[in-house]
Amino acid sequence: MDTTTIGLLYAGVTLVLLFSGMPIAFALGLSALGFMAGFMPSAHLGSVAETLFSELDNFTLLTIPLFVLMGAAIGKTRAGTDVYGSLNAWLYKIPGGLGLANVFACAVFAAMCGSSPATCSAIGSSGIPQLVKRGYSEGLATGIIAAGGTLGILIPPSLTLILYGLASEQSIGRLFMAGIGPGTLLIFLFALWVMIKYSLERRTARAAATDGPAHAISEDEHFSWADRLASLPRLLPFLLLIALIMIAMYGGWATPSEVAGIGAAGSVIMVIVLYRCYRAGDVKVILSGTIRESTMIMMIIATSFLFTFVMSYLGVTQQAASWLVGLGLSKWAFFFWVNIFIVALGFFLPPVAIILMITPIILPSLKALGIDLVWFGIVMTILMEMGLIHPPVGLNLFVINGIAPEIKLKNIIWGTMPFIGLMIVGILILCLVPGIATWLPNHFYQGG
Numbered sequence: 001m002d003t004t005t006i007g008l009l010y011a012g013v014t015l016v017l018l019f020s021g022m023p024i025a026f027a028l029g030l031s032a033l034g035f036m037a038g039f040m041p042s043a044h045l046g047s048v049a050e051t052l053f054s055e056l057d058n059f060t061l062l063t064i065p066l067f068v069l070m071g072a073a074i075g076k077t078r079a080g081t082d083v084y085g086s087l088n089a090w091l092y093k094i095p096g097g098l099g100l101a102n103v104f105a106c107a108v109f110a111a112m113c114g115s116s117p118a119t120c121s122a123i124g125s126s127g128i129p130q131l132v133k134r135g136y137s138e139g140l141a142t143g144i145i146a147a148g149g150t151l152g153i154l155i156p157p158s159l160t161l162i163l164y165g166l167a168s169e170q171s172i173g174r175l176f177m178a179g180i181g182p183g184t185l186l187i188f189l190f191a192l193w194v195m196i197k198y199s200l201e202r203r204t205a206r207a208a209a210t211d212g213p214a215h216a217i218s219e220d221e222h223f224s225w226a227d228r229l230a231s232l233p234r235l236l237p238f239l240l241l242i243a244l245i246m247i248a249m250y251g252g253w254a255t256p257s258e259v260a261g262i263g264a265a266g267s268v269i270m271v272i273v274l275y276r277c278y279r280a281g282d283v284k285v286i287l288s289g290t291i292r293e294s295t296m297i298m299m300i301i302a303t304s305f306l307f308t309f310v311m312s313y314l315g316v317t318q319q320a321a322s323w324l325v326g327l328g329l330s331k332w333a334f335f336f337w338v339n340i341f342i343v344a345l346g347f348f349l350p351p352v353a354i355i356l357m358i359t360p361i362i363l364p365s366l367k368a369l370g371i372d373l374v375w376f377g378i379v380m381t382i383l384m385e386m387g388l389i390h391p392p393v394g395l396n397l398f399v400i401n402g403i404a405p406e407i408k409l410k411n412i413i414w415g416t417m418p419f420i421g422l423m424i425v426g427i428l429i430l431c432l433v434p435g436i437a438t439w440l441p442n443h444f445y446q447g448g
Contacts, residue, residue: 001039003314003315003316003319004319006035006039006314006316007311007314007316007319007320010031010035010310010311010314010316013031013034013035014027014028014031014307014357017030017031018348018349018353019348023296024300024350024352024353025296025299025300025302025303026303028300028303028304028306028307028353028356028357029302029303029306029307031307032303032306032307032309032310033045033048033306035310035314036048036310039314040310040313040314044313048306051305051306051309052302052303052305052306055301055302055305055306056298056301056302056305058166059257060162060165060166060172060256060257061166061298061301062257062260063157063162063172063256063257063259063260064159064162064294064297064298064301065290065294065298066257066260066261066263066264067157067159067162067260067263067264068159068290068293068294068297069264069267069268069286069287069290069294070112070113070157070260070263070264070266070267071112071113071115071118071267072113072286072287072289072290072293073264073267073268073270073271073277073286074109074112074113074238074267074270074271075113075115075118075121075122075289076271076275076277076282076285076286076289077271077274077275077277078275079109079112079122079238079271079275080105080109080119080121080122080123080125080126081122081125081126082234082235083105083108083109083123083234083235083238084101084102084105084123084126084127085126085231085234086231086232086234086235087100087101087104087105087108087235088101088130088223089223089227089228089231090223090228090231091104092222092223094195095195095198095199096194096195096197096198096199098130098131098134098136099131099136099140099144099194099195099197099198100191100194100195101127102123102127102131102144102145102148103144103148103187103190103191103194104187104191105123105127105148106119106120106123106144106145106148106149106151107148107151107155107183107187108235108238108239108242109122109123109152109238110148110149110151110152110155111151111152111155111156111157111242112238112241112242112267113152115152115159116149116150116151116152116153116385116388116395116396117149117395117396117399118152119148119149119151119152120145120146120148120149120396120399120400120403121399121402121403123145123148123149124142124145124149124399124400124403124404125403127141127144127145128141128142128145128400128403128404128407129404131144132407135201135202136198136201137201137415138407138408138411138412138415139411139412139414139415140194140197140198140201140415141407141415142400142404142407142411142412142415142416143412143415143416143417143418143419144190144194145400146388146389146394146396146397146399146400146412146415146416146419147190147389147396147416147419147420147422147423148190149388149396149399150385150386150388150389150396151183151186151187151385153351153381153384153385153388154179154182154183154186154378154381154382154385155179155180155183156175156176156177156179156180156183156245156246157176157245157259157260157263158175158176158179158381159297160351160352160355160381160384161175161176161179161377161381162175162256163297163301163352163355163356164355164359164377164380164381165377166301167355167356167359167360167363168359168363168373168377170373170374170377171374171441171445172256173249173250173255173256173441173445174374174441174445175374175377175378175441176249176256177250177440177441177444177445178374178375178377178378178437178438178440178441179378179381179437180440181436181437181439181440182378182382182426182430182436182437185426185429185430185436186382186422186423186426189422189425189426190419190422193418193419193422197418237270237274241263241266241267241270244262244266245259245262245263245266248262250444268286271286297352300352300353300356301356304353304356304357307356307357308356308360311360311361312360317360317361320361321361321363321364321365324361324362324364324365331369331370331371332431334365334369335369335371335376335431338362339379339383339427341358342354342358342380342383342384343383343386343387345358345387346383346384346386346387346388346390347387347390347391349387350387350395351381351384351387351388354384354387355380355384372434372438374437374438374441375430375434375437375438378430378437379427379430379431379437382423382426382427382430383423383427385423386420386423386424389416389419389420390413390416390420391413394413394416396416397409397412397413397416400412
């Protein structure tokens with residue numbers, strides 16, 4: 001059997017296992033073991049444990065459970081409500097201020113926990129009822145939260161960028177810094193759309209509601225300067241912790257692993273001091289959640305390394321790379337079709353699986369075409385953000401549907417469509433102005 005046939009069979013078996021509902025780690029591992037037994041010397045089966053351990057014996061991987069602990073500690077508290085309430089007090093006078101408060105609250109919370117579902121749940125449980133109550137359409141209200149939640153995998157610290165850094169052998173510090181500009185760009189685009197859509201909905205509502213102020217969006221709210229200042233203690237601790245993490249990493253004071261330790265320790269101290277989460281039950285929830293998620297991610301990483309090892313041994317990776325290079329596509333044509341491929345995978349697979357499965361295949365072609373791997377990692381992350389909010393397996397859609405079951409899933413999906421368009425616009429801007437992603441890491445990492 002030739003390499004091409006083996007490669008197609010390998011990909012087909014893996015996809016069948018993934019689509020069967022089997023956990024990602026088991027699907028990748030079972031596929032790898034099956035082809036190892038069928039097409040490789042039997043001696044390799046005896047070294048599986050050693051292969052897995054050697055790949056996991058990487059100090060950088062320590063960042064994963066530490067950042068997960070940071071997110072679990074923050075997610076256990078009412079932090080989402082506090083961040084949202086504080087921002088709303090400061091932004092309520094701006095047209096669409098309540099919507100903007102939700103966008104910025106998602107950004108702040110995402111930067112703290114790095115989890116899209118946790119961000120949607122924490123901010124959406126408070127934000128969606130308030131938005132709908134004040135006349136925002138169900139689509140806009142849910143779209144804001146679903147799209148805002150995706151920022152968790154782009155704005156550092158981001159587990160997705162850590163995994164991409166490991167798969168592509170790129171500096172995690174550079175990737176984190178590269179995510180700041182594009183993350184800010186998406187926040188700006190989301191906020192601009194919310195203000196425009198708010199104005200259109202308000203105008204339509206006022207024209208329709210001739211017999212009463214049924215849709216007087218946000219006009220019943222008022223916050224004095226005393227209220228605004230009183231809300232700051234609910235927001236400042238989060239901003240200070242984010243600032244501490246950024247300064248420690250980009251000031252050269254600490255490695256990513258050490259920064260993760262700072263973030264985890266800071267978040268645990270914060271939830272104990274501010275939210276009194278020191279009881280045995282609270283600690284158990286935080287630690288058990290951290291263990292479950294960390295174990296899941298580490299198992300996926302371990303089996304993905306085995307998966308790519310088998311793929312490389314059988315020559316599939318080399319064959320695929322040669323085929324891609326042999327197509328003779330220009331840099332931008334190749335970039336376009338890879339983007340389409342990633343979007344298609346996003347219909348069915350989560351970001352972790354996409355990164356660990358396809359990065360080894362496309363990496364040689366990216367290098368050959370001179371595509372900046374840090375810049376591409378940011379674009380790839382935005383593409384996977386889109387996968388979190390488009391059907392059929394858009395995770396954030398179902399999280400929103402779970403916290404707001406009275407809103408039809410159809411309305412949630414249509415509400416996210418404009419934000420998918422904005423992400424595409426963001427990628428086009430990054431193609432035209434790549435410095436948005438590359439300037440900061442190039443400036444601060446001039447020596448390497």
